[in-house]
Amino acid sequence: MALKLPIYMDYHATTPCDPRVFEAMRPYFTEVFGNAASRNHQFGWEAEEAVENARKQAADLIGASSKEIVFTSGATESDNLAIKGVADMYYERGDHIITAVTEHKAVLDSCKKLEKRGFKVTYLPIGPDGLLTPDDIKNAITDKTILVTIMMANNEIGVIQPISEIGKVCREKGVLFHTDATQAIGKIPFNVNELNVDLASFSGHKIYGPKGVGGLYVRRKNPRVVLVPMMDGGGHERGMRSGTLNVTGIVGLGTACEIAKNEMPAENERVLGLREKLRKGIMEEIPDVYVNGHSTQRLAGNLNMSFAYVEGESLLMGMNDIAVSSGSACTSASLEPSYVLKALGVGEELAHSSIRFGLGRFNTEEEVDYTIGRVNEAVNRLRELSPLWEMVQEGIDLSKVQWAGE
Amino acid sequence: MAYSDKVVDHYNNPRNVGSLDKKDPSVGTGLVGAPECGDVMKLQIKINPETQVIEDAKFKTFGCGSAIASSSLATEWLKGRTVDDALAIKNTAIVKELNLPPVKIHCSVLAEDAIKAAVQDYQNKQAQPNKAEEAAGNA
Numbered sequence: 221m222a223l224k225l226p227i228y229m230d231y232h233a234t235t236p237c238d239p240r241v242f243e244a245m246r247p248y249f250t251e252v253f254g255n256a257a258s259r260n261h262q263f264g265w266e267a268e269e270a271v272e273n274a275r276k277q278a279a280d281l282i283g284a285s286s287k288e289i290v291f292t293s294g295a296t297e298s299d300n301l302a303i304k305g306v307a308d309m310y311y312e313r314g315d316h317i318i319t320a321v322t323e324h325k326a327v328l329d330s331c332k333k334l335e336k337r338g339f340k341v342t343y344l345p346i347g348p349d350g351l352l353t354p355d356d357i358k359n360a361i362t363d364k365t366i367l368v369t370i371m372m373a374n375n376e377i378g379v380i381q382p383i384s385e386i387g388k389v390c391r392e393k394g395v396l397f398h399t400d401a402t403q404a405i406g407k408i409p410f411n412v413n414e415l416n417v418d419l420a421s422f423s424g425h426k427i428y429g430p431k432g433v434g435g436l437y438v439r440r441k442n443p444r445v446v447l448v449p450m451m452d453g454g455g456h457e458r459g460m461r462s463g464t465l466n467v468t469g470i471v472g473l474g475t476a477c478e479i480a481k482n483e484m485p486a487e488n489e490r491v492l493g494l495r496e497k498l499r500k501g502i503m504e505e506i507p508d509v510y511v512n513g514h515s516t517q518r519l520a521g522n523l524n525m526s527f528a529y530v531e532g533e534s535l536l537m538g539m540n541d542i543a544v545s546s547g548s549a550c551t552s553a554s555l556e557p558s559y560v561l562k563a564l565g566v567g568e569e570l571a572h573s574s575i576r577f578g579l580g581r582f583n584t585e586e587e588v589d590y591t592i593g594r595v596n597e598a599v600n601r602l603r604e605l606s607p608l609w610e611m612v613q614e615g616i617d618l619s620k621v622q623w624a625g626e
Numbered sequence: 627m628a629y630s631d632k633v634v635d636h637y638n639n640p641r642n643v644g645s646l647d648k649k650d651p652s653v654g655t656g657l658v659g660a661p662e663c664g665d666v667m668k669l670q671i672k673i674n675p676e677t678q679v680i681e682d683a684k685f686k687t688f689g690c691g692s693a694i695a696s697s698s699l700a701t702e703w704l705k706g707r708t709v710d711d712a713l714a715i716k717n718t719a720i721v722k723e724l725n726l727p728p729v730k731i732h733c734s735v736l737a738e739d740a741i742k743a744a745v746q747d748y749q750n751k752q753a754q755p756n757k758a759e760e761a762a763g764n765a
Contacts, residue, residue: 531664533690569661607668607686623660
């Protein structure tokens, strides 16, 4: 099969809808269009049945019961609902929340909002491999702690936190535990009981489902978690999320969950093979390339690399028929390099030089081969253009140079 | 991140990439920016001491496409100019020529700084010929 350009290798940002998901959704646009809350006619019943079927598909993927799934507009909403909903419900028990510096902005900014309202938040630093230890959590918990929120897999560097052990610590201390599992659920095995989680956020479009739909797992017993809703209205989703259900999207999310559950082992093996081929193909050809984050405790599809002496955005430009992303400041609206890479202790110059490859379901071996060639060609060309590379070849220690711009 | 055609052209076909002998008293070297900021430009000019005309210009840049294009364009403009004319090059002219968006204006500022630093280095060497080597090393 001929190689089709451009190549998509940014699966952490979003994934294409699986054609099987799209087919499952199709009738729910024009034929089965009822409101799932219409209890008195066929149209409503059919919509409700579809929603409940999807709820079961989602619950089955994570070892939960159907009643523990709340559908939302996506993981950002789920994170907001979990964190603010717990804070508003349990503030009389305590005012302390624990999270980590490498969390997604949906978690960090929810915590910051609560800080403005008087809550106290601990932002745990991470190790040079991107990981926390259960002791980090244990040592941070006080008698005022009501919630620990730690993501399972990081969206930039793909590292997988020891969620089961962290959950155990929280359980022992009687503190609720939320995990932003947006990049994890559907990609790696996830069982709410084995992992000891009380709340878990997930999203449709990260697992080959549609955008605009996600879910929040809310534990119903041992302990029973109650949330104060953010949306007031018709009392949908057991009162936790009012608003007419996005039936079409929910059907898509459910189908995506079922496919993920069935195909996860084979898919992970295949994607890991592609990633390792990519990693070796680059690292065997170019010197001074570093992998950011733990080398094995990471998502199969994630490869985050820094190419020393080459700026990330210019590298993206040099391989513009491959869609990837960079931690370089120039690619962000804030003009700051990636806070996740900075938290790893990667020097800022290496954060500017980073590229995130996100491999997934529809990538092929041919695409990886092509990408290796393009990356190596672009890095070599840009190094010929780089005054830093030239200085290093001359034996100059860049850390000892007094830069005019500092 | 939509680049103008001119930025893309300079990125794909950068003019005057390379290095001049920084120990040559007729060569001025400007090294501006810092790796932590994501931009470092090295711009060099070779000046005819008799005429004060820039006979050659070379650059190397670590930075985004707009930074590469700004320095590439600067070398094009510098060749054949006198030192005084070189100092008259303003970053706003680079912005206009390359159609840089507001977030990339700092790239043009860096290019203007590099021109000034290169001229300054040349003038320092002319004033104190025996310290030329040291000055270039500290640029």
